[in-house]
Amino acid sequence: MNNDNEHKEGQEKISKEKSLNTSINYRQVFDDISSKYTSRRRITNKVVSIVAIVFVIGAIIPLGSILLEVIKNGIAVISIQFLTQPPGSIGSGSGGIGPAIQGTLITVGLASLIGAPIGILSGIYLSEYAPAGSAKGGRERAISFFANTIRLFNDVLTGLPSIVIGIVGYVTIVLAINSFSVWAGAFALSIIMIPIISRVTEETLKLVPNSLREAGYSLGISKSKITLFIVLKNAKDGVLTGVILAISRIAGETAPLIMTILGTSLFFTSLTGPVDALPLRIWRLASQPYESAHAFGWGAALVLILMILILSASLRIIARGRGIKVRTETI
Amino acid sequence: MTSGSVHINTDIKEKVSSFLVGDRKRRKIGDKLFHGLVIGTAAYTLLIIVIVVVSVGLGSAKIFSYEGFIGFVTGTNWNAVEGRESYGALPYIIGTLMSSGIALLIGVPMSIGIAFFLSEMAPSRLSSPLSFVIELLAAVPSIIYGLWALFVFRFLIKDWIETPLYNTLGPYIPFFNQAPFGLDVFTAGIVLAIMIIPIVSSISRDVMRAVPNTQREAAYSLGATRWETARIAVFPYGKSGLLGASILGFGRAVGETMLVTLIIGNAIGPAAIPTTLFSQSQTLSSLIANEFNEASSDLQLSALIGLGAVLLLLTMIINVVARLMVSKMVKVSPGDRE
Amino acid sequence: MSSSSNEEIRRYAPERSNVDDKEVLAPATKQANIKLSIRKVNAWFGKKHAVKDVSLDVKENSVTAFIGPSGCGKTTLLRCINRMHEMTPGGKSDGKVVLDGLNIYDKSSDPAIIKRRIGMVFQKPNPFPTMSIYDNVAAGLKLNGVRDKKLIHDIVEQSLVEAALWEEVKNELHMPGMGLSGGQQQRLCIARALAMQPEILLMDEPTSALDPIASSKIEELVQHLKEHLTIIIVTHNMQQAARVSEYTAFMYIGELIEYDQTKDLFKNPHKELTEKYISGRFG
Numbered sequence: 001m002n003n004d005n006e007h008k009e010g011q012e013k014i015s016k017e018k019s020l021n022t023s024i025n026y027r028q029v030f031d032d033i034s035s036k037y038t039s040r041r042r043i044t045n046k047v048v049s050i051v052a053i054v055f056v057i058g059a060i061i062p063l064g065s066i067l068l069e070v071i072k073n074g075i076a077v078i079s080i081q082f083l084t085q086p087p088g089s090i091g092s093g094s095g096g097i098g099p100a101i102q103g104t105l106i107t108v109g110l111a112s113l114i115g116a117p118i119g120i121l122s123g124i125y126l127s128e129y130a131p132a133g134s135a136k137g138g139r140e141r142a143i144s145f146f147a148n149t150i151r152l153f154n155d156v157l158t159g160l161p162s163i164v165i166g167i168v169g170y171v172t173i174v175l176a177i178n179s180f181s182v183w184a185g186a187f188a189l190s191i192i193m194i195p196i197i198s199r200v201t202e203e204t205l206k207l208v209p210n211s212l213r214e215a216g217y218s219l220g221i222s223k224s225k226i227t228l229f230i231v232l233k234n235a236k237d238g239v240l241t242g243v244i245l246a247i248s249r250i251a252g253e254t255a256p257l258i259m260t261i262l263g264t265s266l267f268f269t270s271l272t273g274p275v276d277a278l279p280l281r282i283w284r285l286a287s288q289p290y291e292s293a294h295a296f297g298w299g300a301a302l303v304l305i306l307m308i309l310i311l312s313a314s315l316r317i318i319a320r321g322r323g324i325k326v327r328t329e330t331i
Numbered sequence: 332m333t334s335g336s337v338h339i340n341t342d343i344k345e346k347v348s349s350f351l352v353g354d355r356k357r358r359k360i361g362d363k364l365f366h367g368l369v370i371g372t373a374a375y376t377l378l379i380i381v382i383v384v385v386s387v388g389l390g391s392a393k394i395f396s397y398e399g400f401i402g403f404v405t406g407t408n409w410n411a412v413e414g415r416e417s418y419g420a421l422p423y424i425i426g427t428l429m430s431s432g433i434a435l436l437i438g439v440p441m442s443i444g445i446a447f448f449l450s451e452m453a454p455s456r457l458s459s460p461l462s463f464v465i466e467l468l469a470a471v472p473s474i475i476y477g478l479w480a481l482f483v484f485r486f487l488i489k490d491w492i493e494t495p496l497y498n499t500l501g502p503y504i505p506f507f508n509q510a511p512f513g514l515d516v517f518t519a520g521i522v523l524a525i526m527i528i529p530i531v532s533s534i535s536r537d538v539m540r541a542v543p544n545t546q547r548e549a550a551y552s553l554g555a556t557r558w559e560t561a562r563i564a565v566f567p568y569g570k571s572g573l574l575g576a577s578i579l580g581f582g583r584a585v586g587e588t589m590l591v592t593l594i595i596g597n598a599i600g601p602a603a604i605p606t607t608l609f610s611q612s613q614t615l616s617s618l619i620a621n622e623f624n625e626a627s628s629d630l631q632l633s634a635l636i637g638l639g640a641v642l643l644l645l646t647m648i649i650n651v652v653a654r655l656m657v658s659k660m661v662k663v664s665p666g667d668r669e
Numbered sequence: 670m671s672s673s674s675n676e677e678i679r680r681y682a683p684e685r686s687n688v689d690d691k692e693v694l695a696p697a698t699k700q701a702n703i704k705l706s707i708r709k710v711n712a713w714f715g716k717k718h719a720v721k722d723v724s725l726d727v728k729e730n731s732v733t734a735f736i737g738p739s740g741c742g743k744t745t746l747l748r749c750i751n752r753m754h755e756m757t758p759g760g761k762s763d764g765k766v767v768l769d770g771l772n773i774y775d776k777s778s779d780p781a782i783i784k785r786r787i788g789m790v791f792q793k794p795n796p797f798p799t800m801s802i803y804d805n806v807a808a809g810l811k812l813n814g815v816r817d818k819k820l821i822h823d824i825v826e827q828s829l830v831e832a833a834l835w836e837e838v839k840n841e842l843h844m845p846g847m848g849l850s851g852g853q854q855q856r857l858c859i860a861r862a863l864a865m866q867p868e869i870l871l872m873d874e875p876t877s878a879l880d881p882i883a884s885s886k887i888e889e890l891v892q893h894l895k896e897h898l899t900i901i902i903v904t905h906n907m908q909q910a911a912r913v914s915e916y917t918a919f920m921y922i923g924e925l926i927e928y929d930q931t932k933d934l935f936k937n938p939h940k941e942l943t944e945k946y947i948s949g950r951f952g
Contacts, residue, residue: 164586215791
């Protein structure tokens, strides 16, 4: 460090002395050099800027194409019958995707009933009961270690391939009750939801000003009530966006459903039996060698994308209106 | 001041305090119960991880005892015929790494370019609607990417990219020397790239935005252009964050199932090892999805779960590394705590 | 400050207290007119010793001001009085704070009851954003389990009247509390504290976020409230301390330097530090 400083100082001294003697010369030399390079540098800058813009356009084109194709091909098959009827015999081009819509609603609904409370409560723990401050005592250190472990494991869970989560649903529930079932699907999907909701809840609760908690304490209100009726109530829009985000994420999940709810062409019968779902139906239809099946696939895709876009849009409207920043893409 | 109406109502005071006296135990129990509840739900995450590891472990125990871990990971056969059963994961490991590698090679430079545009070039009037569009891209389910890729994109890529590449480079470089079909490891890689661009570019954008303005100003004050500023001041400062974002995108690509299942060509056994860019192949997850419901024996099912175990291991490593790198850069906002 | 120099300041003012530490501890002892006795209170933030061995008495139905340069520990001392300090991460405190003969740091004392008896108003107005004016005032009662609607209603009205806010808001009780002006919000917070029927009101620089007109309204209010409340106010504004308080404690780097009747402390301070501070030569 010291040596460096001395060295620098020395250099500065030298350059100062030199520049004092021959300051005009140096400036001229610099100007000459820089004018030579300026045009090249400007061109580089232009090229890079253009490339960046091309990349942006390159990312948007697929989105445009996807939306266009889904709408164009999907609208052709959409009808009341398509939305409400069970599929006809394979390749016949009759029937609809009624069971798939119903199954998606049931499975996603059940997953949300399991995942949302657990995710919210675990987010409350991370934000309110295990602040990530500098821990001093042994107990505090243990708490912060526990909380950091949970944060890390939440991240690990978020990164798990959904097909692995499907395997978990299969081994724990399908094998146990010896039947593909809604429960297994909902359990698997809830595993995907929990870390998302937990993280968004933690982040939004942390944004609630501490002065509100203090006001609560100064009135002698118990911590659980402060947390539920003051802190959580203040952050409810943020928490809601987290829940919607998680729902929109699982609504399109396919892989874990293959090994849990299996898919069927019948309407829902029981929670311990197989059920259909939109993404699963799209996959099955796309894999069939019939034009009519592909057309139905586009129709199902349109229904699914509408569901998800409505969820996403409502999420953004809530978030925008309340100034909540949700990093939807990263979770 | 209407102090005239103020009078101490001792009655009220007693009533209020009587609510609190003797209530302490109940309040304490309520607090304790709630505390226990939130700890319990938080610990549920740990339980899930244990369940994941145990169930994948149990499910794959049979195949690992049949083939041995090393044997399974290095084997190339996939034969479910009774009496001649042999299962190896190597072709699918290679297929996974290759398709995800292509996605990384194409997706990361594009993502960083997009992030550069959003963070350094575009005025906020333009960058926030653009960010919105890119977030929408993230909201599209992968099965719909797959559907689009299967029925639309694969013809485009075959006619406009693969065939010209094959015609020009094929005769000279073996890696390009296979008549393209549109359903191959290259197509899968490109569509995976499109799929990971939203994630990688938005984290990269956040990483770049987290670079303090003083860094930029220092570069601008020396007369640097926008690109030079990014190169001198922004990229080096956010290096680990950008690297983390890329690895995270890689992890996404490695774990992706449905889209790959529809477009990678679904080869089996030694044939699934991609020898050229346009080879049909198979990834770990796509084989699981394809065969899970058709598995004819417990051993085959166990082999499929074994593929899941390999995938689990792979993604866990990738994700932990990536998260550690990103969290170094972009910290959770600490809020209003003093 | 060493104990020898304590002779010079009026130790434990208001009166040259003859309350011995031991006597104060005995629950039966209740000094006439002394509402609160602070004895050897120390407070830390992590390793930082923020309040050092402070002892003082507070007279009933009076206004006592804590003054001193920022970082002197006056707010921390205030937060020790209702055990808010231990809520801050890294906050630790010891010593005795005796309220009517009851040490609030005693294990057997109920934090909820202490906070009911000792209310608090904060530096920045902090009404609950999701609640209406009415619910803000009722929050402490409702969340502490009071169900009697009639009682709550009476208390809300009475508290708003006492906080001199009733006339301004009586027709919009169900509007959000955040819609009020800064000064009104602060009076709403005062009403919220008064609803708990406190005996002591702690005010932590209650006017520092307000304009002069709103501030003078609060000062005026303090004068009325002391008729049946004991008020301790932390302020960085010496004129305010001189205007509203009967007793003033001057603190410096965690220590209590001087504590006396306000008029004496400002007219002829015994300590050089105090004199320097009130004449504006530092701080």
